[in-house]
Amino acid sequence: VGLGGRDVTFLLAALTQILHIVLMLAAAPVVAGLQAWTEARLAGRIGPHPWQPWRDLARLARKQPALAENASPLFRIAPLACVAAMTVAASLVPSFTLGMAFAPLADLLVLAGLLACDRVVLALAALDPGTAPAGVAASRTISLASLSEPGMFLVLLALGWIGGTTNLDLLLGQQHQGMLQPPAAAALAAAALAALALAGTAPPSQIAEFSGGDLALIEFAASLRMLVWFDLIGALLLPLGIAEQATGPAAWIVGLLAWAARTLVLAMGLAALRCVTGWQRASRAAQVLGIAAVLGLLAALLVLASAAAA
Amino acid sequence: VNGPFLTLLAAILAALTGLGVIGAAWPRRAHEAVGFGATSLTGLAALLSLLALLLDDPPAMLALPLGLPGAAFRLGLDPLAAFFAALVFAAGTAACAFAAATDSAAQADPASVSAHLPGAAQGHAPDAAAHISAAHISAAHIPAAHIPAAAPLPVCIAGLGLAVLATDAPARAAGLALAGGALWAMGATSRAGATQLAITLLAAAAIVIAGSAPAPALLWLALLGPGALAGLVPLHAWLTQPHQTPTPAVALLSGGMVPVAIYAILRMLFDPAGAVPPAWWGALPMLLGAASVIAGGLDATDRPDLDTAIAAGTVRQTGLTAIGLGIALTARAADLPAVTAIALGAVLLLAALQAICGTLLPLAAGAIRYGAGTRQLDRLGGLIHRMPTTTACLLAGLFGLAALPPGPGFAALWLLFQALLALPRAGALPFQLLLCALAAVLGLGAALAAASLLRLVGIACLGRPRTPRAAVADEPPRPARRALLTLAATSVAIGVFVGPFLRFLADAPIRDLTGTGLGARATLLGLAPGAESPGYAALPLTSLLLLAAGLVLWLRRLRGVPAGAVSGPAWDGGFAAPPAWLPFGNPVTQSSGAGFAPSPACGTLFRRLFPLRARIPMPKIQVPRRSIPAPAVVLILVAAFLALWAWAGAT
Numbered sequence: 026v027g028l029g030g031r032d033v034t035f036l037l038a039a040l041t042q043i044l045h046i047v048l049m050l051a052a053a054p055v056v057a058g059l060q061a062w063t064e065a066r067l068a069g070r071i072g073p074h075p076w077q078p079w080r081d082l083a084r085l086a087r088k089q090p091a092l093a094e095n096a097s098p099l100f101r102i103a104p105l106a107c108v109a110a111m112t113v114a115a116s117l118v119p120s121f122t123l124g125m126a127f128a129p130l131a132d133l134l135v136l137a138g139l140l141a142c143d144r145v146v147l148a149l150a151a152l153d154p155g156t157a158p159a160g161v162a163a164s165r166t167i168s169l170a171s172l173s174e175p176g177m178f179l180v181l182l183a184l185g186w187i188g189g190t191t192n193l194d195l196l197l198g199q200q201h202q203g204m205l206q207p208p209a210a211a212a213l214a215a216a217a218l219a220a221l222a223l224a225g226t227a228p229p230s231q232i233a234e235f236s237g238g239d240l241a242l243i244e245f246a247a248s249l250r251m252l253v254w255f256d257l258i259g260a261l262l263l264p265l266g267i268a269e270q271a272t273g274p275a276a277w278i279v280g281l282l283a284w285a286a287r288t289l290v291l292a293m294g295l296a297a298l299r300c301v302t303g304w305q306r307a308s309r310a311a312q313v314l315g316i317a318a319v320l321g322l323l324a325a326l327l328v329l330a331s332a333a334a335a
Numbered sequence: 336v337n338g339p340f341l342t343l344l345a346a347i348l349a350a351l352t353g354l355g356v357i358g359a360a361w362p363r364r365a366h367e368a369v370g371f372g373a374t375s376l377t378g379l380a381a382l383l384s385l386l387a388l389l390l391d392d393p394p395a396m397l398a399l400p401l402g403l404p405g406a407a408f409r410l411g412l413d414p415l416a417a418f419f420a421a422l423v424f425a426a427g428t429a430a431c432a433f434a435a436a437t438d439s440a441a442q443a444d445p446a447s448v449s450a451h452l453p454g455a456a457q458g459h460a461p462d463a464a465a466h467i468s469a470a471h472i473s474a475a476h477i478p479a480a481h482i483p484a485a486a487p488l489p490v491c492i493a494g495l496g497l498a499v500l501a502t503d504a505p506a507r508a509a510g511l512a513l514a515g516g517a518l519w520a521m522g523a524t525s526r527a528g529a530t531q532l533a534i535t536l537l538a539a540a541a542i543v544i545a546g547s548a549p550a551p552a553l554l555w556l557a558l559l560g561p562g563a564l565a566g567l568v569p570l571h572a573w574l575t576q577p578h579q580t581p582t583p584a585v586a587l588l589s590g591g592m593v594p595v596a597i598y599a600i601l602r603m604l605f606d607p608a609g610a611v612p613p614a615w616w617g618a619l620p621m622l623l624g625a626a627s628v629i630a631g632g633l634d635a636t637d638r639p640d641l642d643t644a645i646a647a648g649t650v651r652q653t654g655l656t657a658i659g660l661g662i663a664l665t666a667r668a669a670d671l672p673a674v675t676a677i678a679l680g681a682v683l684l685l686a687a688l689q690a691i692c693g694t695l696l697p698l699a700a701g702a703i704r705y706g707a708g709t710r711q712l713d714r715l716g717g718l719i720h721r722m723p724t725t726t727a728c729l730l731a732g733l734f735g736l737a738a739l740p741p742g743p744g745f746a747a748l749w750l751l752f753q754a755l756l757a758l759p760r761a762g763a764l765p766f767q768l769l770l771c772a773l774a775a776v777l778g779l780g781a782a783l784a785a786a787s788l789l790r791l792v793g794i795a796c797l798g799r800p801r802t803p804r805a806a807v808a809d810e811p812p813r814p815a816r817r818a819l820l821t822l823a824a825t826s827v828a829i830g831v832f833v834g835p836f837l838r839f840l841a842d843a844p845i846r847d848l849t850g851t852g853l854g855a856r857a858t859l860l861g862l863a864p865g866a867e868s869p870g871y872a873a874l875p876l877t878s879l880l881l882l883a884a885g886l887v888l889w890l891r892r893l894r895g896v897p898a899g900a901v902s903g904p905a906w907d908g909g910f911a912a913p914p915a916w917l918p919f920g921n922p923v924t925q926s927s928g929a930g931f932a933p934s935p936a937c938g939t940l941f942r943r944l945f946p947l948r949a950r951i952p953m954p955k956i957q958v959p960r961r962s963i964p965a966p967a968v969v970l971i972l973v974a975a976f977l978a979l980w981a982w983a984g985a986t
Contacts, residue, residue, distance in 0.1 A: 086894065093905035095799055097719040101900070109883035113876070129869035130876060134749050138740040145739060145785050148793070152926060155716070155798030156907040160926030167789050171782040178752070178778030182771065185756040192869045234906055238891060312964055318775070319970040325771045326974060330981035333764060 034270070035126070041277070042116070042126035048281075049115040049252060054078035056255065056292050057248035063296035078248060082241045090237035093154035103150035104235065104242035107143050111249035114139040118256040119197060121280030124270025128194035133181050136193065136257070137174075143250060144170060147243070154234045172314040173221050179321030180214045180221075184261075186328045187211060193257075201264040207331045213324035215261040220317035222254035223295065224310040252288070259287035338395030340387040341412040344420065344500060345397055347380045351493035355517070358486030370435030373489040377431055380496065381424035388417040388840055396502065408509070411502035414843035418683065419499045419598040421840075422690035425825075426590035427492035429818045433698050434488055434583035436814035437705065488583055491517035495591045499598055504546030507599065508539035511564075514592065515539070518584050527578035531588065534573055538564040538596060545603050554616050557603040558623060558657075565596035566650040567657055568626040575634060575646045582701025585642065589649050590694030594686045597656055601682070604664065605848045614762065617665030620657040621769060625776040627654025632783030636790055639928055641700045641710045648736060648787055649693060651780060655751065656685045658773060662754045663849075665762070672851035674757045677864070680853050681750035683841040687829065688735055688743055695732040695822035699725050702815065703795065707808035712791070712928030717800040717919075721808040724816045726796040731823035733788040735830065738781035741877040743830035746862060748781060749871045753864040764981055794928045799919045806919060831877045834861045 058075035065072025074080075092100065117131040148163035181191060187205050188196040196205070205211040235243050260267065266283025268276035351373060358369040386392075392412065399408040412420075494517060497510030515535025522528030541560020545553055563570035578585075604612070631650025638644035659682040666674035702725045704710045707718060719726040738748040755774060759767045800806035810816060829836050837857035846852035855866040863870030904912045913920045 086891075090900040092900045092902050094902055095717065095720075095905065096902075097797065098723075099719065099797070105884045105887055108887055109880045112883040113879045116879070127879075130872050130879075132749075132869070132871050134745075134752060135740055135871060135876065138738065138745050141781065141785055142739045145737075145789055148789050149797065152789070152793035153719075153797045154905045154907075155920065155925050156905050157910075157924040157926075158908040160798075163789065163793065164926060164931050167782075167786045171779060171786055174778035174782035175775035176778070178774045178781075179771065181752070182756065182774040185752075186759065190864070190868060191753070191756070195869070236906075237900070242887065312967070316964075316967060316970060319967065319974060322771060322775075323970065323974050323977065325774075326977040326981060329759070329764065329767050329771075330977050332759075333981045 038124055038126040038128070038270075041122050041124070044277075045120050045122070045125055046112075046116045048120055049249070049256075050112070052288070053115070053248040053252045054082060054245065056252050056288060059289070060251070060292050060296040063293045064300050067297060067300040078244070082245060085241035085244070086238050088237035090235070090239045092236075093156070093234050095154050096234070097153055100150050100153045100234075101239065103146050103153075104239045104246070106146045107246040108242045108249075110139045110143045110146070111246040111253065114143075114253050115249050115256075117193065118253050119194060119260060119267065120256055120284045121277055122268035122270075122272070123194055123198050123201070125194075129192070131193040133184065133191045133193050133196070136253070137177055137181065140250065140253070141170065141174070143246065150235075156234065159234060169224065169310055169314060172311055173224065173317065176217060176314060176318030176321045177221055179318060179325055180217045183210055183214045183321060183324035183328055186325065197260050197264055197267070198269075200261060201267055201269070207327060210324045210327040210331070211261060213320055213327060215258055217317045217320035217324060218254070218261065219258050220313050220320060222251075222258060223298070224313040224317065251292075255288050255291045256284075259284070259291050263287055338387070338392055338412060340383050340392055340417075341395040341397050341410060341500070343383055344380055344412065344496070345399070345410055347376050347383075348493045348496050348500075350376055351489040351496070355486050355488075355490035355493070358489070362486065367435070367439055369486065369489070370431065370438060373492070374428060374431040374435055376489075377424050377492055378428040381421055381428055384412075384417045384420035384424060385840075387412055388414060388421060388843065391843060392417070399506075408506040409502045410497075410500045410506075412500060414847050415598070415601065416499055418840060418844045419594060419686070420496060422594050422687055423495045423499055423591050424492070426594070426690045426694040427495065427587065429694050429698065429822050430583040430586040430590070431488055431492070432818040433586070433701070433811075433815045434581075436812045436818070437582070437701075440812045440815075487517040487520040488587070490514075491521070491584075491587055492591070495587070495595050498595050504542050507602075508542040511535060511539045511542065511595065511599070514587075514595075518580075518588055518592075521584040522578065522580035525579050527573075527576045528580060530573045530576065534563050534570065535592070538599070542599055542603070550610065550612070553603055554612070554619060557600045558620060561596040561599040561603070562623070562653075562657070565593045565600075565653045565656070566627070566631070566646075567653055568623050568630055568650075571627060571630065571650045571653075574650060575638070575643050577640060577643055582698060582704070585697040585701065586694045589646065589697055590690050593649060593653065593693060594690045597653075597682070597686045597689070600660065601848070604660065605667075605679075611668055611670075612664060614665060614668040617661040617663075617668065618766065618769065619661070620664065621661030621773060624654040624657030624659075624661060625773060627651065627657060628776050628780040628783075629654075632780050632787070635787040636783055636931070637929070639711055639713065641703060641712060641715070641791060641795055642697060644712075644787065644791055645696045645700055648696070648733075648784070649689070651784065651787075652685060652689055652693070652736060655747065655777075655780060656682055656689075658777070659685065659747075659751055659754070662751070662758060665758060665766075666754065667849065669758075669762075671757065672849055673856075673865075674754050675849045676845050676851050676853050677750055677757070677856065678754040679845045679848060680837050680841055680857070680862075681747050681754065683844065684743065684747045684750065684829075684833070684837065687836075687840075688747065688826070691822055691826045691829065692732040692735040695728060695735075695819060695826065698815075698819055698822070699729040699732060702811040702819065703729070703808070706811060708804045709802070712794045714802045715795040715800075715805050716798045716802075716925070717805060718796040718808055721806070722796075722810050724810055724820065726792070728819040728823045729796065730788075730792050731826055733784075733791060735826035737784040737788045739785065739788075740871075741830050741873050741880070743826060743833060744784065746830065746833040746871065746873060748777060750862060752777060753862075753870075757864070768978070790928065790931045794926065794931060798925055799922075801919075801922055801925070831873055833873050834858045837862070 058078045062072040062075050114136055117127055148166050151159035151163040185191045187210055188199050199205050266279050268280040354369050354372050357365050394413040397410045491514045494510045494514030498507050501507040501510055515532050519528045519532040538560045541556045545556045566574040628651050631647050634647035635644050638647055659678050663675045663678035706722055707715055734742045736744045738745045834857045837853055842852045856863050860874050861872035
């Protein structure tokens, strides 16, 4: 059976998609572990081994969950929904290559929506047992979201204006070829995203009451969320080395190395920033989100200004 | 031209009016028959309109043997009318089915209802309820036994149907007035009911005046007349007043009246035969819409009642619709037909959501008000255990309105954003800055919708019961649950199959309004901004989400993890379990409805600009002044500089 050019392209796209998903799923806990390790080292502690999140996940997954007496079926569904949303989000954000099979689905608004879904489901599950700390955490999450979403949409507007599309794959392809003009706007947009990630994924994920396999899923979803942010920002800021569509395994390996370097820098940089500045405070998070919104506005204005000057 | 569909629809309108008369004449005996007849007739009308739309029935016209001298009432059925008729009749069917189910339950056991209301056994129950200070006592349900709620309901639907099918302004206004009057009759003589009637008559008057008004006045008439009826900002406060109106009437007001108001605005502003309006026309709906999104969204996150919070959500949705209308008007003036089509697709989708979720939410709130005896969030809680179906339906309705994929609200937001992205070619720099602001408002609206979902479901349905009454809440009767579930399933289906929905139902109306349909922008899989470009693929996304969840479940089973879970006292951060005399735990350790989702910065700013409530004098506490952080100042200065630079470049 002869294979046409389209078939080969499709097979390659499917293959890279599967490799990408496996890579993301495997790497997410390791990246979280690296972050914890960096933070501990900077604080003068030995810190857990970077594999520790994987060990924790394996241990938790074997355990039977213990539910609060008042928990409803929603409490069991929530971890599944979170992991599903984050797995899909992670499968849409390119890592080592462009032009994967799901590239047509990778809309930036969809990504933002999946992140919002994850947040809402988690907050609903937090309210379910009716305990005080989780309720406060849910309330805070949703208040911060009303600050971060306007900034997010401004960033998306700027990116959509300069790229003419909201599809992440097309945008990254243009960025890779240096066609996202003006480059400063793209950089500002990526910086705004970084600020959003910084404030939006602040550690207190102590939405307690989860245990056993459910807790494993929740932690896994949290590490995936972090990795999605790193991929998004890294690819927009430094798309160096990312493989183009339908290139061979050699280009993939280059892309993989570039991705690993990018992610490593971002993860350790974020951990260092947290250590130095103490972003954990909620009031700080609101400030950072405000700055992210202003950065997004700047990106949009820069696009308009350069269009007017041209 | 006389089409069979239109003739049948006209006959149904007449029959509905007749049912109303019968119901008013024999309130007790004809009660069940009227309820059953109205439900099935309205359902039939919804099916007929849907069929006319799907079969691409040629536009039909029918003169009625009534009307004013010199202005006979004429009915017409073109795709846009068929689309909105299907929406209104679908909302009406659900409201009728719910009313019939709860009414017959109350007839079977009137004592259970009137026992709650001293002095309400005789006379007008809503009056008595309005005078009872404890507003949480159920009024959703009382009218059944005492006033013929079944009678005005079909008349209201007939009026709404007339308003949609009428081709002339006077007939449309008459239909609207009829519907408003019927709603007023159901809400009895409360002040909220009177305000609602006044606003309906205002909208009707605006429609009549617009029939002969010069073109420049049309925009103002549309936004202040039908716009007010839909809850657009300067005249939105009436919609969120606390009221004692029975549940089906509230559902028809939000799920029937509001779409009809949107329909009237579309008819007034998008006259295919008229001249293309000037470009600035688009800016006004955008501004009013943005204000509505912010005002309604913030309001929906801190109203103490379930139903006023839901009504505030309607204001937010109307704001989104107005933004869509503004984008469509601007794109039309700039001769960008594709963008107009996308924006109108968003408008029609939002109208459909208002008809489906806007009916579902008041009905679910009514079921809660009846089943748990209150509508105050702070007296509810834990309903998911006693009312699982109602909780699921409330969640589905709020999810439908929130911008969360793969829900239908997300598709509407996606369309709005794509239309916004395609617009900057249409105007000068100040206009482009407005677009930036609109993008931020869309984001804020999405966040506030999610916050409203979380607050209403989280406080009312999750957690522990806050009162003993909420702990013994009961589901509504089975037929009423069936109506709720049907609406919820429709909302979910529209979200997943949003491409086919727009392709088969909204394409023909949009083509009529602008000359260009959505075409290849709405496919089986989802939506796209252009014919060949990737977009929002709703169906594949849903399948992927389900696949991922299924894989996790399968892996869990594969590893032999025990499926069940042990149950015990909540961990609660390590605090001791509450004493035995607090069977539902300590009530003050649970999140309450008040101040649950304050949006820190913009909420305070907005409330400082528009103080909506009385200020409570608080003791003065010396708080150190917080200054604006230096980086923010620098960034704002740079932004101002860039804006100036862009301005200089533009001129």
